[in-house]
Amino acid sequence: MAGAVFLLAASGNHAADLVIDYAPVARQCDTLAASSLAAGQDLAFLTKEVVSRMDHAIAVADDPRWISSTRPTFVWASETKVACGKAYGYLQSGWRDEDYLAKCDCFHAKMLRFMN
Numbered sequence: 001m002a003g004a005v006f007l008l009a010a011s012g013n014h015a016a017d018l019v020i021d022y023a024p025v026a027r028q029c030d031t032l033a034a035s036s037l038a039a040g041q042d043l044a045f046l047t048k049e050v051v052s053r054m055d056h057a058i059a060v061a062d063d064p065r066w067i068s069s070t071r072p073t074f075v076w077a078s079e080t081k082v083a084c085g086k087a088y089g090y091l092q093s094g095w096r097d098e099d100y101l102a103k104c105d106c107f108h109a110k111m112l113r114f115m116n
Helices: 002-018 045-063 072-093 098-115
Strands: none
Touching: 045 072, 045 098, 072 098
């Protein structure tokens, strides 16, 4: 009986090792300060850049080649769509949200990295 409990405990630990978080949330975009989209930039420029990244991410997320790929391109396209969509919503109200601008830029860069 004790051997079975030990075996289950060992296999439980091993199973947990199979679920690897390759990019924990805290480290997904550790270069937010290096974003090319800064809150101090012209509102029209920021809007154009955010919409461009968002449109690109939408196209990638709708492309069957990336949907069925083993690369995480689709995941980063989805993250880009959300972050850029939120940044765009804030920009529409005249607010420059630094966090969402930086995430939009960072997630788009990660999407591009996995596309190549």
